[in-house]
Amino acid sequence: MRRKTITFSRIVEAGMINFVRNASLAIAAMAVMVVTLTIVLFSIITSATFSNTINQITDKIDISVYLNDSITPAQKDGLLTQLRQLPNVKSVSYLSKEDALKRYIDKNKGNQDLLSAVNETSNPLPATILIKPRDLNKIQDIKNFLTKKDVAALQSNEPSYSGDRKAAIDKITHATNILRQGGIGAVIIFTIISALIIFNTIQMAIFNRRDEIQIMRLLGASTWYIRGPFVVESIIYGILSAIISILLVNAAFAASSGALQASSLGLLDIQYASTYFTSNFLWLLTLQLAVGIVIGAASSVIATRRYLKFKTSK
Amino acid sequence: MILLDRVTKTYGRSGTPSLDRISLHVEPKEFVIVVGQSGAGKTTLLRLLTREERPSSGKIIIGGIDYDKLKDKDIPLLRRKIGVVFQDFKLLPNKTVFENVAFALEIVGMGRKEIEHTVPKVLDIVNLKGKENRMPMELSGGERQRVAIARAIVRQPKILIADEPTGNLDPKHAWDVIRVLEKINRYGTTVLLTTHNQEIVNKLKRRVVTISHGKIASDKANASYEIQS
Ligand SMILES: Nc1ncnc2c1ncn2[C@@H]1O[C@H](COP(=O)(O)OP(=O)(O)OP(=O)(O)O)[C@@H](O)[C@H]1O
Numbered sequence: 001m002r003r004k005t006i007t008f009s010r011i012v013e014a015g016m017i018n019f020v021r022n023a024s025l026a027i028a029a030m031a032v033m034v035v036t037l038t039i040v041l042f043s044i045i046t047s048a049t050f051s052n053t054i055n056q057i058t059d060k061i062d063i064s065v066y067l068n069d070s071i072t073p074a075q076k077d078g079l080l081t082q083l084r085q086l087p088n089v090k091s092v093s094y095l096s097k098e099d100a101l102k103r104y105i106d107k108n109k110g111n112q113d114l115l116s117a118v119n120e121t122s123n124p125l126p127a128t129i130l131i132k133p134r135d136l137n138k139i140q141d142i143k144n145f146l147t148k149k150d151v152a153a154l155q156s157n158e159p160s161y162s163g164d165r166k167a168a169i170d171k172i173t174h175a176t177n178i179l180r181q182g183g184i185g186a187v188i189i190f191t192i193i194s195a196l197i198i199f200n201t202i203q204m205a206i207f208n209r210r211d212e213i214q215i216m217r218l219l220g221a222s223t224w225y226i227r228g229p230f231v232v233e234s235i236i237y238g239i240l241s242a243i244i245s246i247l248l249v250n251a252a253f254a255a256s257s258g259a260l261q262a263s264s265l266g267l268l269d270i271q272y273a274s275t276y277f278t279s280n281f282l283w284l285l286t287l288q289l290a291v292g293i294v295i296g297a298a299s300s301v302i303a304t305r306r307y308l309k310f311k312t313s314k
Numbered sequence: 315m316i317l318l319d320r321v322t323k324t325y326g327r328s329g330t331p332s333l334d335r336i337s338l339h340v341e342p343k344e345f346v347i348v349v350g351q352s353g354a355g356k357t358t359l360l361r362l363l364t365r366e367e368r369p370s371s372g373k374i375i376i377g378g379i380d381y382d383k384l385k386d387k388d389i390p391l392l393r394r395k396i397g398v399v400f401q402d403f404k405l406l407p408n409k410t411v412f413e414n415v416a417f418a419l420e421i422v423g424m425g426r427k428e429i430e431h432t433v434p435k436v437l438d439i440v441n442l443k444g445k446e447n448r449m450p451m452e453l454s455g456g457e458r459q460r461v462a463i464a465r466a467i468v469r470q471p472k473i474l475i476a477d478e479p480t481g482n483l484d485p486k487h488a489w490d491v492i493r494v495l496e497k498i499n500r501y502g503t504t505v506l507l508t509t510h511n512q513e514i515v516n517k518l519k520r521r522v523v524t525i526s527h528g529k530i531a532s533d534k535a536n537a538s539y540e541i542q543s
């Protein structure tokens with residue numbers, strides 16, 4: 001046990017010494033790793049921000065169903081129940097004639113002409129059911145239900161679908177979906193490329209020291225005693241790169257929120273992105289560390305393998 | 315201790331074997347000198363013993379370990395039991411003299427205190443006191459050779475293989491090294507020494523194995539150097 005501890009601490013120590021001695025190579029490997037990790041981080045934040053923007057827009061959309069004044073409470077409740085059972089319905093709320101009037105007065109405060117058109121005794125506003133759909137692209141199901149003969153008979157007017165906004169929203173949703181998919185593709189490709197670059201850099205370092213590895217081998221050092229320091233060294237690259245990358249992104253947010261006064265750049269709501277970054281900081285840092293450590297460790301393990309092999313040919 | 319049975323080694327696909335059906339038996343605590351012209355196959359023989367190379371055919375058994383049955387993961391353990399002075403030293407270039415010798419102890423898991431106690435003693439034996447912090451590049455050929463010797467003996471191995479350990483040394487230092495080998499041998503280590511130094515062979519009066527063109531030409535106790543050039 002004591003021997004294992006000694007060996008382990010020696011491996012870690014040797015790795016740290018290597019790290020200091022190979023400063024120029026360390027910088028090269030880390031530069032690539034920082035860029036990769038920053039892109040990964042940036043795309044996670046962008047993706048979360050897009051989702052948030054779409055959700056916000058979607059949330060504003062609803063369908064208003066205007067009911068006949070003659071409808072009975074039983075008919076109304078029946079309709080509500082049926083609507084709630086539709087798979088694409090997220091929520092249903094009911095506004096009585098009085099509620100609808102209150103809302104109308106609230107909305108048109110200060111506009112005397114519109115307000116004088118209504119009063120408590122003669123309320124021209126119909127009772128209304130507000131439906132929030134789950135998925136805007138499948139709104140047709142709800143439409144079909146509302147235009148069924150028996151359902152249509154309960155309505156005073158055609159339902160309104162938040163009108164012209166829907167078309168615009170559809171376009172945005174479509175565009176962000178394409179952006180997101182493209183983004184994920186780009187991140188994957190970039191991560192692979194930079195993993196290869198990092199791998200090459202580490203392999204070069206190990207190639208320069210292959211004689212040393214072979215000598216250690218001949219003296220009876222175990223595989224992990226030789227390989228360990230290289231792995232530790234690469235893991236240090238990974239950890240430092242993750243920290244540098246997350247600090248860079250942090251600085252970028254600080255700078256941009258000052259400059260743009262946290263305004264929003266169209267779809268990319270910088271304020272939300274910044275909040276998302278801050279509130280998920282620990283999780284994002286962990287992810288960065290994990291990616292950095294895995295790339296570093298894996299490439300050093302693979303790169304040392306060939307020099308650690310024992311002769312098998314006769 | 316060491317048993318070779320009709321061992322043949324041919325490097326690559328070259329037709330002529332560097333070792334040709336060598337059979338050799340070395341008892342524990344024996345001191346054996348291997349001589350032979352340059353290219354005769356001495357180093358090749360030693361490389362087979364450390365499993366740096368594998369024989370093309372034949373059997374090798376050392377300390378009861380059959381090399382045919384040796385698993386890769388046990389090779390480091392085997393090498394830790396054998397001290398080797400390589401003909402080309404094989405010092406670690408980025409480590410100081412002290413660290414080079416200490417490395418042999420670090421890989422077997424010895425504690426720092428013990429290492430700091432042991433290494434200076436061994437460096438003293440090979441007359442390298444005061445050079446502990448030099449890098450190998452800053453040493454003369456003879457000094458490097460003595461570092462290699464210190465590293466080979468520091469673990470007090472059961473078997474010591476010394477490939478021309480006196481090649482770069484003046485007669486005084488050469489004899490110092492030979493005295494060290496004899497001392498280690500007295501304490502129970504089996505020693506296998508190769509050398510071209512006629513005087514040393516003749517004065518030691520030990521068993522001498524002569525290799526010629528990959529074959530054992532003679533194997534005699536209390537022998538002297540008998541290679542005609
Ligand atoms: N790695 C190798 N690949 C191919 N041939 C080799 C290799 N190592 C040695 N040889 C050949 O094997 C033969 C024996 O070489 P070896 O090094 O065993 O000689 P030696 O007796 O140690 O010579 P010296 O006294 O010069 O050290 C030589 O002909 C040499 O050219």
Ligand SMILES: [Mg+2]
Pocket residue numbers: 356357358401477
């Ligand atoms: Mg030789």
